[in-house]
Amino acid sequence: MLKDKHPLEAGNIADIMANIGKVAAASARQLAIVGNEQKQAALIGMAESILRNRQAILSANALDMKAAKKSKLSKAFMDRLKLDEQRIEAMCEGIRAIAELPDPVGTVIAEWDRPNGLHIERVRTPLGVIGVIFESRPNVAADAGALCLKAGNAVILRGGSDSFHSTRAIHQCLVEGVEKADLPPGCIQIVPTTDRIAVGEMLHGLGGTIDVIIPRGGKSLVARVQQEARVPVFAHLEGLCHVYIDKSANLEMAKNIVVNSKMRRTGICGAAETLLVDSKVANAYLPQILQALSKAGCQIRGSKEVQAIYPQADSAKQEDWSTEYLDAIIAVKLVDGIDGAINHISKWSSNHTEAIIAEDAMAVERFFNEIDSAILLHNASTQFGDGGEFGMGAEIGIATGKMHARGPVGVEQLTSFKYRVRGNGQIRPN
Amino acid sequence: MLKDKHPLEAGNIADIMANIGKVAAASARQLAIVGNEQKQAALIGMAESILRNRQAILSANALDMKAAKKSKLSKAFMDRLKLDEQRIEAMCEGIRAIAELPDPVGTVIAEWDRPNGLHIERVRTPLGVIGVIFESRPNVAADAGALCLKAGNAVILRGGSDSFHSTRAIHQCLVEGVEKADLPPGCIQIVPTTDRIAVGEMLHGLGGTIDVIIPRGGKSLVARVQQEARVPVFAHLEGLCHVYIDKSANLEMAKNIVVNSKMRRTGICGAAETLLVDSKVANAYLPQILQALSKAGCQIRGSKEVQAIYPQADSAKQEDWSTEYLDAIIAVKLVDGIDGAINHISKWSSNHTEAIIAEDAMAVERFFNEIDSAILLHNASTQFGDGGEFGMGAEIGIATGKMHARGPVGVEQLTSFKYRVRGNGQIRPN
Numbered sequence: 014m015l016k017d018k019h020p021l022e023a024g025n026i027a028d029i030m031a032n033i034g035k036v037a038a039a040s041a042r043q044l045a046i047v048g049n050e051q052k053q054a055a056l057i058g059m060a061e062s063i064l065r066n067r068q069a070i071l072s073a074n075a076l077d078m079k080a081a082k083k084s085k086l087s088k089a090f091m092d093r094l095k096l097d098e099q100r101i102e103a104m105c106e107g108i109r110a111i112a113e114l115p116d117p118v119g120t121v122i123a124e125w126d127r128p129n130g131l132h133i134e135r136v137r138t139p140l141g142v143i144g145v146i147f148e149s150r151p152n153v154a155a156d157a158g159a160l161c162l163k164a165g166n167a168v169i170l171r172g173g174s175d176s177f178h179s180t181r182a183i184h185q186c187l188v189e190g191v192e193k194a195d196l197p198p199g200c201i202q203i204v205p206t207t208d209r210i211a212v213g214e215m216l217h218g219l220g221g222t223i224d225v226i227i228p229r230g231g232k233s234l235v236a237r238v239q240q241e242a243r244v245p246v247f248a249h250l251e252g253l254c255h256v257y258i259d260k261s262a263n264l265e266m267a268k269n270i271v272v273n274s275k276m277r278r279t280g281i282c283g284a285a286e287t288l289l290v291d292s293k294v295a296n297a298y299l300p301q302i303l304q305a306l307s308k309a310g311c312q313i314r315g316s317k318e319v320q321a322i323y324p325q326a327d328s329a330k331q332e333d334w335s336t337e338y339l340d341a342i343i344a345v346k347l348v349d350g351i352d353g354a355i356n357h358i359s360k361w362s363s364n365h366t367e368a369i370i371a372e373d374a375m376a377v378e379r380f381f382n383e384i385d386s387a388i389l390l391h392n393a394s395t396q397f398g399d400g401g402e403f404g405m406g407a408e409i410g411i412a413t414g415k416m417h418a419r420g421p422v423g424v425e426q427l428t429s430f431k432y433r434v435r436g437n438g439q440i441r442p443n
Numbered sequence: 444m445l446k447d448k449h450p451l452e453a454g455n456i457a458d459i460m461a462n463i464g465k466v467a468a469a470s471a472r473q474l475a476i477v478g479n480e481q482k483q484a485a486l487i488g489m490a491e492s493i494l495r496n497r498q499a500i501l502s503a504n505a506l507d508m509k510a511a512k513k514s515k516l517s518k519a520f521m522d523r524l525k526l527d528e529q530r531i532e533a534m535c536e537g538i539r540a541i542a543e544l545p546d547p548v549g550t551v552i553a554e555w556d557r558p559n560g561l562h563i564e565r566v567r568t569p570l571g572v573i574g575v576i577f578e579s580r581p582n583v584a585a586d587a588g589a590l591c592l593k594a595g596n597a598v599i600l601r602g603g604s605d606s607f608h609s610t611r612a613i614h615q616c617l618v619e620g621v622e623k624a625d626l627p628p629g630c631i632q633i634v635p636t637t638d639r640i641a642v643g644e645m646l647h648g649l650g651g652t653i654d655v656i657i658p659r660g661g662k663s664l665v666a667r668v669q670q671e672a673r674v675p676v677f678a679h680l681e682g683l684c685h686v687y688i689d690k691s692a693n694l695e696m697a698k699n700i701v702v703n704s705k706m707r708r709t710g711i712c713g714a715a716e717t718l719l720v721d722s723k724v725a726n727a728y729l730p731q732i733l734q735a736l737s738k739a740g741c742q743i744r745g746s747k748e749v750q751a752i753y754p755q756a757d758s759a760k761q762e763d764w765s766t767e768y769l770d771a772i773i774a775v776k777l778v779d780g781i782d783g784a785i786n787h788i789s790k791w792s793s794n795h796t797e798a799i800i801a802e803d804a805m806a807v808e809r810f811f812n813e814i815d816s817a818i819l820l821h822n823a824s825t826q827f828g829d830g831g832e833f834g835m836g837a838e839i840g841i842a843t844g845k846m847h848a849r850g851p852v853g854v855e856q857l858t859s860f861k862y863r864v865r866g867n868g869q870i871r872p873n
Contacts, residue, residue, distance in 0.1 A: 042789070046812050119812075127834055131823055138815060140845055224845055245675065245846045266868040273870035359472070381863045382476050382549075385568060393561055393866030402871065403862070404557055415570055415654055415859035416675045417847040429845035432833070433811045436823030438696040440703035441832065 026210045033169055033202050034219025037142040040199030041167035045139045049116035051194050056112035056159055059190030060105040063155065066186050067101045073182035074151065081175055089280070093149040094176055104155045104183075107407055111159045114406045117425045118165045132435045137428045139165030141224035144215045145409070146171045146238060148230035151179035157227070158187045158201045160409050164427035167200050169223065171215060173230070174207035212237075218244040227409055227422070232337075247422050249413040251337045252282030253363040254395045257354040257380070258302070259371035260293040266392060267370040268302050274368060274395040276309045280339050282411055283366050283398035287334060289354050292318070292347040299323055299345075306343060315345040334361045351376045355383045362386055364413045366398035387413055387420040456640045463599055463632050464649025467572040470629030471597035475569045479546035481624050486542035486589055489620030490535040493585065496616050497531045503612035504581065511605055519710070523579040524606055534585045534613075537837055541589040544836045547855045548595045562865045567858045569595030571654035574645045575839070576601045576668060578660035581609035587657070588617045588631045590839050594857035597630050599653065601645060603660070604637035642667075648674040657839055657852070662767075677852050679843040681767045682712030683793040684825045687784040687810070688732070689801035690723040696822060697800040698732050704798060704825040706739045710769050712841055713796050713828035717764060719784050722748070722777040729753055729775075736773060745775040764791045781806045785813045792816055794843045796828035817843055817850040 063070065074096040081091055117137045124134040143166045147153040154170050161168035172180035184203040191200050204211045215223060216238060225245045228238040235250050256274050258267045274285035290299055295318070303313050303323045313319075314333050315326035326345065333344040334357070348354045358367055368390040369380040377391045388398045388411075400408025400421030408421040418426035493500065504526040511521055547567045554564040573596045577583040584600050591598035602610035614633040621630050634641045645653060646668060655675045658668040665680050686704050688697045704715035720729055725748070733743050733753045743749075744763050745756035756775065763774040764787070778784045788797055798820040799810040807821050818828045818841075830838025830851030838851040848856035 042815075045815065125834065127832070131827065131832075133833060138845075141815075263868075269868065269870050277871055277873060377865075385472075385475065385571075386861065388862045388864065390864040391866060393864060393869040394871050396871040397561065397864065397866075397869065402557070402561075403563060404555065415568075419859055420862050429849055431816065432818045432850050434818065434820040434823060434827065435807075436821060436827075438693070438699065439823040439827065440699050441707055441824050441826040443707060 026206060026208055027214055029205065030211055030214040031220055033204065034142070034222035036199035037167040037169055037202060037219075038222040040197040041139065041141050041165075043197055044162070044167060044200050045118070045165050047165065047196065051196065052116065052163055052165070053112045055162060055191045055194035055196050056108050057190070058193040059155070059159060059187045060108040060112075062186035062189040063101060063108070063183065064105050066182070067098065070101060070179065070182045070186070071096060071098075073178035076178045077176055084175075086175065090149055090175070094151070094179070096151060096179060100152065104152050107152075107156055108159045111163050111407050111424070114163060114424055116163070117428050122430060129439050130437065131439055134433045135430050136433055137425070138431050140427055140429050142167045142169065142222050143427065144169045144171065144223045144226045146212060146215065146226065146228045146230070146234065148173040148234055149176050150229075151176045151183055153229050154180045154183045154203070155187065156407060157229070157409055158184070160407055160424055160427060162191070162200060164424045166427055167202075169202050169204065169215065169219075171204040171212060177207055213241065216242045216244070229410055245416065247410065247412045247414070247418045247426075249282060249363070249365055249411050251363040252284065252365040252398075252411070253287070253335065253337045253361065254283060254285045254366045254368075254398070255287045255289055255354075255358050255362060256285045256368045256370065256395060257289040257348070257358070258291060258294070258298060259351060259354075259369060259373060259376045260291040261373035261376060262294070262298070262370040263372060264298050264301065267298065268305050270368065270370055270392070270394050271302055272305050272309050275306060275311055275343050276341065277394070277396050279341050281396070281399075283396050284339065285368070285395045286337055286344065287361070288343055288345045289348045289357055290345070291350050291354075293350065295319075295322055295347050303345065310341050312342045313345060314342060316347065318347045319345045337363070351379050355379065358384050358386070365411060366390065366395045368393060368395045387411065456636060456638055457644055459635065460641055460644040461650055463634065464572070464652035466629040467597040467599055467632060467649075468652040470627040471569065471571050471595075473627055474592070474597060474630050475548070475595050477595065477626065481626065482546065482593055482595070483542045485592060485621045485624035485626050486538055487620070488623040489585070489589060489617045490538040490542075492616035492619040493531060493538070493613065494535050496612070497528065500531060500609065500612045500616070501526060501528075503608035506608045507606055514605075516605065520579055520605070524581070524609070526581060526609060530582065534582050537582075537586055538589045541593050541837050541854070544593060544854055546593070547858050552860060559869050560867065561869055564863045565860050566863055567855070568861050570857055570859050572597045572599065572652055573857065574599045574601070574653045574656045574674075576642060576645065576656065576658045576660070576664065578603040578664060579606050580659075581606045581613055583659050584610045584613045584633070585617065586837060587659070587839055588614075590837055590854055590857060592621070592630060594854045596857055597632075599632050599634065599645065599649075601634040601642060607637055643671065646672045646674070659840055675846065677840065677842045677844070677848045677856070679712060679793070679795055679841050681793040681843075682714065682795040682828075682841070683717070683765070683767045683791065684713060684715045684796045684798075684828070685717045685719055685784075685788050685792060686715045686798045686800065686825060687719040687778070687788070688721060688724070688728060689781060689784075689799060689803060689806045690721040691803035691806060692724070692728070692800040693802060694728050694731065697728065698735050700798065700800055700822070700824050701732055702735050702739050705736060705741055705773050706771065707824070707826045709771050711826070711829075713826050714769065715798070715825045716767055716774065717791070718773055718775045719778045719787055720775065721780050721784075723780065725749075725752055725777050733775065740771050742772045743775060744772060746777065748777045749775045767793070781809050785809065788814050788816070795841060796820065796825045798823060798825045817841065
């Protein structure tokens with residue numbers, strides 16, 4: 014690691030980071046007025062460079078994997094860290110898909126005329142400089158770099174120490190693509206040290222040069238970022254997603270959606286963690302649904318009322334209603350219709366994604382109106398809570414805050430806007 | 444003042460504020476699902492109550508005015524504080540206009556279908572709880588209260604100590620309107636103490652209940668809020684607005700727009716502070732324009748090149764380029780065409796509002812594309828940088844940040860959004 018080779022003292026790190034901020038701000042100003050073709054060329058160049066240099070990337074990744082093995086990091090961690098030919102190709106595919114997206118910058122979002130003849134347009138602009146702080150997955154460097162560039166933003170990448178060699182190798186390819194398209198290399202920078210002081214500097218905004226921080230990783234990383242950041246943050250801390258089965262639900266559909274919401278992938282933020290069932294249909298529906306979950310390998314933790322109907326269930330404790338398992342475990346509770354469901358979800362939800370399975374339109378409308386989560390689904394799996402599934406092409410994460418970006422953060426969410434007002438000599442009367 | 448009657452200790456204040464936060468959050472949840480008619484009724488009730496109780500409001504204001512006189516507060520301050528029949532009527536007019544605005548909540552901003560049959564809608568939702576911290580103008584209580592309510596948000600008002608009696612009297616009327624429409628009085632609360640500890644509590648978010656803080660007041664208030672707030676802030680610190688006169692400008696139009704931009708009202712944030720003139724037309728244009736400004740009562744501070752053409756100008760120093768005078772003073776400089784204008788504005792602007800006077804479409808496009816301010820105007824006065832002039836009905840301020848709200852903050856900007864996804868049994872394939 015660079016840290017070992019060139020010991021950087023705290024003072025040096027602050028200087029290095031301040032300089033990275035300045036370079037990013039200057040690059041962002043240049044990038045903001047670049048057309049779509051040039052950005053597309055840079056993105057395609059990035060994908061080509063990654064493909065051409067895949068052996069070097071795999072060698073760098075092997076170094077990280079060796080160190081991870083030595084440090085006895087978990088199997089799940091090693092899986093997130095590992096790169097192979099297939100994952101490298103997927104990374105390139107992702108970048109190419111982003112290249113093909115329409116350019117959000119310059120898009121007129123709204124326009125109107127005033128009685129005095131002024132014509133007002135609200136137009137998308139880049140946000141400026143985005144700091145991305147991530148952990149083990151090296152592909153985040155490629156996804157985040159490509160999305161930020163497409164939206165006209167400079168990005169400062171700070172990967173985890175365990176993926177340092179891999180992300181540095183990928184970053185070199187990204188810069189190659191950027192430079193080939195005659196864009197400033199400062200558009201995509203990487204923090205050259207794994208010292209945590211550098212993260213602290215980023216969270217303080219590098220002298221006002223960083224416009225937003227996006228953390229990608231586990232709960233402790235996101236919590237640290239949310240607590241310490243002095244600049245806006247797009248983040249989700251947890252995806253504590255609920256599925257509610259109304260008495261009007263179609264049983265077969267409910268069963269399929271619950272199993273898919275929980276078990277398709279248990280480790281993603283859109284996976285369901287709590288199942289709420291209308292007590293009016295509990296006797297009729299619960300056994301089949303819980304058997305299907307169990308058959309799919311899911312552990313069931315139920316309230317007493319659930320255990321009375323399905324004795325195989327383990328006991329759910331209070332803490333189960335607030336736990337994001339990210340595993341093949343589900344907490345199950347009976348509720349008193351749509352009111353009970355809304356109350357439970359409003360109390361425990363992390364405001365990420367919730368689904369209602371129902372045929373009763375009134376219940377659906379109340380669920381949609383009264384629950385304040387980023388994504389609400391009717392008769393569909395919570396696993397659709399994803400930017401790609403929304404047709405946004407790619408996402409840098411799901412934001413659970415209510416400011417600026419909410420839900421999947423794709424290229425559009427990485428932009429701001431400004432007003433352009435055209436007149437012909439208007440002055441404002443007193 | 445309440446503070447004198449019931450001495451509140453720091454511990455008490457924290458408890459009182461925490462309770463205000465809880466009440467606001469609970470009220471916000473109720474208000475979020477209320478229809479437009481009920482909100483309209485509340486707003487009309489608010490206006491009626493203010494009109495009916497205008498003598499009580501004027502008496503409260505007289506107390507504040509007397510204290511202000513005793514404290515020898517400035518004439519400008521006293522003018523902002525003062526209420527009279529006309530100002531009270533204007534306040535009611537403002538609330539009635541907000542009542543008539545379309546309800547932003549529930550509006551579908553975008554909708555699309557996915558190949559798998561999912562129908563996705565992006566729908567406006569309230570933000571939640573808004574903290575408004577303001578200084579001397581008592582009418583801010585009415586404007587902010589009405590705008591927040593229309594957008595479905597609960598608001599916590601904290602007025603300056605010098606306007607304490609006036610804002611409390613107005614607040615009582617607002618609550619009367621809210622209660623008459625069967626909405627919870629907690630929708631509009633006022634901080635019952637002028638102790639600054641209460642502001643600190645608000646800036647820390649009252650236990651996660653405040654979603655955004657909006658400061659309305661002078662630079663030191665806004666700076667304190669921006670520095671200390673641990674929740675998002677919609678604010679503008681300064682309106683350092685520029686007018687650039689291109690060589691292609693119509694001289695007569697340029698003269699009118701410059702005089703209006705600077706002198707219509709010098710104390711508002713959209714007032715021009717710096718005039719940039721293309722050096723190619725300086726000899727031909729500058730004398731007439733500066734004479735017109737001077738005749739309107741404006742003091743001119745020019746660079747050496749400006750003084751060479753117009754010797755009556757005082758000397759501009761470096762600090763003049765970064766000074767928001769809010770007074771009848773203008774700083775004037777020659778620049779080398781559109782490039783020079785863009786460079787100067789990018790360096791010194793507060794990203795609020797800038798105008799270009801030009802007939803050359805290319806110069807206008809470059810100005811619009813390359814300058815990253817909230818509002819850019821072509822051939823129109825900077826004094827149009829205002830929510831009312833934009834047709835937004837009313838504004839709570841102009842945001843100069845790039846997150847969420849930018850430019851005039853009206854009802855739409857006081858909302859967030861969520862996604863509603865309708866399916867018919869879709870599960871996500873592996």
